[in-house]
Amino acid sequence: xxxxxxxxxxxxxxxxxxxxxxxxRRMSQQQGFSLVDQTKMVTAASELARNTLxxxxxxxxxxxxxxxxIKRGLRLTFEDQGPGIPNLELAMxxxxxxxxxxxxxxxxxxxxxxxxxxxxxxxxxTRVVITRWK
Amino acid sequence: MERIPILRMGEFLLVTIQVDMHDQLALQLQDDLTRxxxxxxxxxxxxxxxxxxxxxxxxxxxxxxxxxxxxILDAKTVxxxxxxxxxxxxxxxGLSLPGVxxxxxxxxxxxxxxxxxxxxxxDADFIKR
Numbered sequence: 110x111x112x113x114x115x116x117x118x119x120x121x122x123x124x125x126x127x128x129x130x131x132x133x134r135r136m137s138q139q140q141g142f143s144l145v146d147q148t149k150m151v152t153a154a155s156e157l158a159r160n161t162l163x164x165x166x167x168x169x170x171x172x173x174x175x176x177x178x179i180k181r182g183l184r185l186t187f188e189d190q191g192p193g194i195p196n197l198e199l200a201m202x203x204x205x206x207x208x209x210x211x212x213x214x215x216x217x218x219x220x221x222x223x224x225x226x227x228x229x230x231x232x233x234x235t236r237v238v239i240t241r242w243k
Numbered sequence: 244m245e246r247i248p249i250l251r252m253g254e255f256l257l258v259t260i261q262v263d264m265h266d267q268l269a270l271q272l273q274d275d276l277t278r279x280x281x282x283x284x285x286x287x288x289x290x291x292x293x294x295x296x297x298x299x300x301x302x303x304x305x306x307x308x309x310x311x312x313x314x315i316l317d318a319k320t321v322x323x324x325x326x327x328x329x330x331x332x333x334x335x336x337g338l339s340l341p342g343v344x345x346x347x348x349x350x351x352x353x354x355x356x357x358x359x360x361x362x363x364x365x366d367a368d369f370i371k372r
Contacts, residue, residue: 123266127264131263148297217336218336221332221335
Protein backbone atom coordinates (compact mmCIF):
# COMPACT_ATOMS: atom_id res chain seq x y z
CA UNK A 110 0.00 0.00 0.00
CA UNK A 111 1.30 3.43 -0.96
CA UNK A 112 0.43 6.87 0.31
CA UNK A 113 0.17 9.43 -2.50
CA UNK A 114 -0.52 12.41 -0.27
CA UNK A 115 -1.44 13.14 3.33
CA UNK A 116 -2.20 15.94 5.73
CA UNK A 117 -3.83 17.01 8.94
CA UNK A 118 -6.83 19.11 9.97
CA UNK A 119 -7.69 20.41 13.45
CA UNK A 120 -10.94 19.39 15.15
CA UNK A 121 -11.30 22.07 17.80
CA UNK A 122 -14.62 23.79 17.02
CA UNK A 123 -18.00 22.95 15.50
CA UNK A 124 -16.96 24.82 12.39
CA UNK A 125 -14.01 22.43 12.02
CA UNK A 126 -16.53 19.58 11.60
CA UNK A 127 -18.02 21.41 8.60
CA UNK A 128 -14.53 22.04 7.16
CA UNK A 129 -13.59 18.38 7.70
CA UNK A 130 -16.73 17.25 5.85
CA UNK A 131 -15.90 19.54 2.92
CA UNK A 132 -12.28 18.33 2.79
CA UNK A 133 -13.38 14.67 2.88
CA ARG A 134 -15.88 15.36 0.07
CA ARG A 135 -13.09 16.81 -2.10
CA MET A 136 -10.73 13.93 -1.36
CA SER A 137 -13.42 11.32 -2.06
CA GLN A 138 -14.08 12.97 -5.41
CA GLN A 139 -10.37 13.08 -6.14
CA GLN A 140 -10.13 9.32 -5.52
CA GLY A 141 -12.98 8.71 -7.97
CA PHE A 142 -15.57 7.49 -5.44
CA SER A 143 -19.17 7.14 -6.63
CA LEU A 144 -21.67 9.68 -5.26
CA VAL A 145 -23.05 7.12 -2.77
CA ASP A 146 -19.54 6.22 -1.58
CA GLN A 147 -18.61 9.91 -1.26
CA THR A 148 -21.73 10.48 0.84
CA LYS A 149 -20.97 7.49 3.07
CA MET A 150 -17.38 8.63 3.66
CA VAL A 151 -18.43 12.24 4.37
CA THR A 152 -21.14 11.08 6.77
CA ALA A 153 -18.75 8.71 8.57
CA ALA A 154 -16.22 11.56 8.88
CA SER A 155 -18.89 13.88 10.27
CA GLU A 156 -19.90 11.35 12.95
CA LEU A 157 -16.31 10.68 14.03
CA ALA A 158 -15.28 14.34 13.92
CA ARG A 159 -18.17 15.17 16.25
CA ASN A 160 -17.16 12.35 18.62
CA THR A 161 -13.59 13.70 18.66
CA LEU A 162 -14.86 17.17 19.52
CA UNK A 163 -17.63 16.33 21.99
CA UNK A 164 -16.33 13.24 23.79
CA UNK A 165 -12.60 13.71 23.20
CA UNK A 166 -12.53 17.45 23.87
CA UNK A 167 -11.06 18.13 20.43
CA UNK A 168 -8.20 16.61 18.49
CA UNK A 169 -7.26 16.21 14.87
CA UNK A 170 -8.01 14.44 11.64
CA UNK A 171 -5.11 12.91 9.71
CA UNK A 172 -5.93 12.01 6.12
CA UNK A 173 -4.11 10.06 3.45
CA UNK A 174 -4.90 9.29 -0.15
CA UNK A 175 -3.74 5.72 -0.62
CA UNK A 176 -3.45 3.13 -3.33
CA UNK A 177 -2.95 -0.59 -3.36
CA UNK A 178 -2.06 -1.69 -6.89
CA ILE A 179 -4.81 -0.22 -9.02
CA LYS A 180 -7.14 0.25 -6.05
CA ARG A 181 -7.50 3.80 -4.74
CA GLY A 182 -8.73 4.70 -1.31
CA LEU A 183 -9.00 7.24 1.45
CA ARG A 184 -7.86 6.66 5.03
CA LEU A 185 -8.91 8.96 7.87
CA THR A 186 -7.54 8.89 11.41
CA PHE A 187 -9.39 10.73 14.19
CA GLU A 188 -7.31 11.29 17.32
CA ASP A 189 -7.99 12.92 20.65
CA GLN A 190 -6.28 13.10 24.03
CA GLY A 191 -9.61 12.92 25.86
CA PRO A 192 -10.86 10.69 28.67
CA GLY A 193 -10.97 7.54 26.51
CA ILE A 194 -13.75 4.96 26.32
CA PRO A 195 -13.87 2.73 29.43
CA ASN A 196 -15.79 -0.14 27.84
CA LEU A 197 -15.00 -0.34 24.14
CA GLU A 198 -17.00 -3.52 23.64
CA LEU A 199 -20.10 -1.83 25.01
CA ALA A 200 -19.51 1.30 22.93
CA MET A 201 -19.41 -0.88 19.82
CA UNK A 202 -22.80 -2.45 20.58
CA UNK A 203 -25.63 -1.38 18.28
CA UNK A 204 -27.99 0.96 20.07
CA UNK A 205 -25.62 1.89 22.85
CA UNK A 206 -25.24 5.57 23.63
CA UNK A 207 -23.61 7.51 26.39
CA UNK A 208 -26.66 9.76 26.47
CA UNK A 209 -26.26 12.70 24.10
CA UNK A 210 -26.34 10.79 20.83
CA UNK A 211 -28.65 8.37 19.13
CA UNK A 212 -26.62 5.29 19.87
CA UNK A 213 -25.66 5.00 16.21
CA UNK A 214 -22.30 6.74 16.34
CA UNK A 215 -19.64 4.06 16.23
CA UNK A 216 -21.58 1.02 15.00
CA UNK A 217 -23.45 3.06 12.40
CA UNK A 218 -20.21 4.60 11.18
CA UNK A 219 -18.57 1.16 10.91
CA UNK A 220 -21.26 0.14 8.40
CA UNK A 221 -20.39 3.11 6.13
CA UNK A 222 -16.74 2.19 5.55
CA UNK A 223 -14.67 -0.80 4.40
CA UNK A 224 -12.20 -0.85 7.29
CA UNK A 225 -12.71 0.35 10.83
CA UNK A 226 -10.23 0.27 13.71
CA UNK A 227 -10.59 1.76 17.16
CA UNK A 228 -8.07 2.13 19.99
CA UNK A 229 -8.90 3.78 23.25
CA UNK A 230 -7.12 4.04 26.57
CA UNK A 231 -8.75 5.60 29.62
CA UNK A 232 -6.97 8.81 30.53
CA UNK A 233 -4.88 8.77 27.35
CA UNK A 234 -7.26 9.19 24.42
CA THR A 235 -9.02 7.59 21.50
CA ARG A 236 -7.99 6.89 17.94
CA VAL A 237 -10.34 5.72 15.18
CA VAL A 238 -9.05 4.79 11.73
CA ILE A 239 -11.45 4.33 8.81
CA THR A 240 -10.69 3.39 5.22
CA ARG A 241 -12.85 3.31 2.16
CA TRP A 242 -11.72 1.90 -1.20
CA LYS A 243 -13.03 2.79 -4.59
CA MET B 244 -25.98 35.80 13.31
CA GLU B 245 -26.33 33.20 10.58
CA ARG B 246 -29.85 31.73 10.33
CA ILE B 247 -31.89 29.47 8.07
CA PRO B 248 -34.83 31.50 6.70
CA ILE B 249 -38.40 30.38 7.43
CA LEU B 250 -40.95 31.48 4.81
CA ARG B 251 -44.68 31.67 5.32
CA MET B 252 -46.98 30.33 2.61
CA GLY B 253 -50.58 30.72 3.76
CA GLU B 254 -51.13 28.30 6.61
CA PHE B 255 -47.80 26.59 6.05
CA LEU B 256 -44.16 27.33 6.73
CA LEU B 257 -41.42 26.54 4.25
CA VAL B 258 -37.83 25.90 5.26
CA THR B 259 -35.20 25.33 2.60
CA ILE B 260 -31.87 24.20 3.99
CA GLN B 261 -29.22 25.22 1.48
CA VAL B 262 -26.05 25.37 3.55
CA ASP B 263 -23.85 22.75 5.16
CA MET B 264 -25.14 23.31 8.70
CA HIS B 265 -22.92 23.34 11.73
CA ASP B 266 -24.55 21.91 14.84
CA GLN B 267 -25.46 25.23 16.45
CA LEU B 268 -27.21 26.38 13.28
CA ALA B 269 -29.30 23.19 13.26
CA LEU B 270 -30.34 23.80 16.88
CA GLN B 271 -31.12 27.44 16.09
CA LEU B 272 -33.44 26.32 13.30
CA GLN B 273 -35.27 23.99 15.68
CA ASP B 274 -35.79 26.89 18.04
CA ASP B 275 -36.83 29.40 15.35
CA LEU B 276 -39.23 26.97 13.72
CA THR B 277 -41.11 26.02 16.88
CA ARG B 278 -41.48 29.73 17.70
CA UNK B 279 -42.71 30.45 14.17
CA UNK B 280 -45.33 27.67 14.36
CA UNK B 281 -46.66 29.13 17.57
CA UNK B 282 -46.56 32.76 16.44
CA UNK B 283 -48.12 32.24 13.01
CA UNK B 284 -50.45 29.41 14.02
CA UNK B 285 -49.05 27.33 11.17
CA UNK B 286 -50.76 24.00 10.46
CA UNK B 287 -47.95 22.54 8.41
CA UNK B 288 -44.19 22.73 7.89
CA UNK B 289 -42.38 21.78 4.72
CA UNK B 290 -38.67 21.12 5.15
CA UNK B 291 -36.82 21.01 1.82
CA UNK B 292 -33.42 19.31 2.03
CA UNK B 293 -32.80 18.87 -1.70
CA UNK B 294 -29.57 20.90 -1.45
CA UNK B 295 -28.20 18.86 1.46
CA UNK B 296 -25.41 16.54 0.37
CA UNK B 297 -25.16 14.84 3.73
CA UNK B 298 -27.39 14.08 6.70
CA UNK B 299 -25.59 12.62 9.68
CA UNK B 300 -27.11 11.41 12.96
CA UNK B 301 -27.08 14.92 14.42
CA UNK B 302 -29.00 16.52 11.55
CA UNK B 303 -31.22 13.43 11.32
CA UNK B 304 -32.12 13.79 14.97
CA UNK B 305 -32.79 17.51 14.47
CA UNK B 306 -35.24 16.67 11.67
CA UNK B 307 -36.99 14.00 13.74
CA UNK B 308 -37.20 16.38 16.70
CA UNK B 309 -38.69 19.18 14.57
CA UNK B 310 -41.34 16.79 13.34
CA UNK B 311 -42.16 15.69 16.91
CA UNK B 312 -42.23 19.23 18.30
CA UNK B 313 -44.43 20.43 15.42
CA UNK B 314 -46.87 17.57 16.03
CA ILE B 315 -47.25 18.59 19.65
CA LEU B 316 -47.93 22.14 18.45
CA ASP B 317 -50.63 20.75 16.12
CA ALA B 318 -48.66 21.15 12.89
CA LYS B 319 -47.70 18.45 10.42
CA THR B 320 -44.15 18.27 9.07
CA VAL B 321 -43.24 16.90 5.66
CA UNK B 322 -39.60 16.39 4.72
CA UNK B 323 -39.00 16.72 0.99
CA UNK B 324 -36.25 16.37 -1.58
CA UNK B 325 -33.83 13.99 0.07
CA UNK B 326 -31.13 12.97 -2.40
CA UNK B 327 -30.98 9.19 -3.06
CA UNK B 328 -27.33 8.94 -1.91
CA UNK B 329 -28.30 10.63 1.36
CA UNK B 330 -31.23 8.24 1.86
CA UNK B 331 -29.00 5.20 1.25
CA UNK B 332 -26.37 6.45 3.71
CA UNK B 333 -28.90 7.41 6.37
CA UNK B 334 -30.56 3.99 6.41
CA UNK B 335 -27.18 2.23 6.46
CA UNK B 336 -26.17 4.44 9.37
CA GLY B 337 -29.24 3.11 11.17
CA LEU B 338 -31.51 6.14 10.97
CA SER B 339 -34.75 5.61 9.07
CA LEU B 340 -36.57 8.65 10.53
CA PRO B 341 -39.64 6.85 11.87
CA GLY B 342 -42.62 9.14 12.35
CA VAL B 343 -41.36 11.72 9.84
CA UNK B 344 -43.64 12.17 6.82
CA UNK B 345 -41.71 12.46 3.56
CA UNK B 346 -42.43 13.39 -0.05
CA UNK B 347 -40.27 13.31 -3.14
CA UNK B 348 -40.45 17.05 -3.88
CA UNK B 349 -41.96 20.34 -2.73
CA UNK B 350 -45.02 19.98 -4.96
CA UNK B 351 -45.95 16.58 -3.57
CA UNK B 352 -45.15 17.72 -0.06
CA UNK B 353 -47.56 20.66 -0.39
CA UNK B 354 -50.24 18.31 -1.67
CA UNK B 355 -49.74 16.07 1.35
CA UNK B 356 -50.00 19.03 3.73
CA UNK B 357 -53.17 20.32 2.04
CA UNK B 358 -54.76 16.88 2.28
CA UNK B 359 -53.89 16.61 5.96
CA UNK B 360 -55.30 20.09 6.61
CA UNK B 361 -58.46 19.31 4.67
CA UNK B 362 -58.99 16.09 6.63
CA UNK B 363 -58.56 17.80 9.98
CA UNK B 364 -60.98 20.58 8.90
CA UNK B 365 -63.66 18.10 7.88
CA ASP B 366 -63.19 16.30 11.22
CA ALA B 367 -63.80 19.61 12.98
CA ASP B 368 -66.96 20.20 10.90
CA PHE B 369 -68.23 16.81 11.89
CA ILE B 370 -67.74 17.51 15.57
CA LYS B 371 -69.55 20.88 15.29
CA ARG B 372 -72.60 19.21 13.80
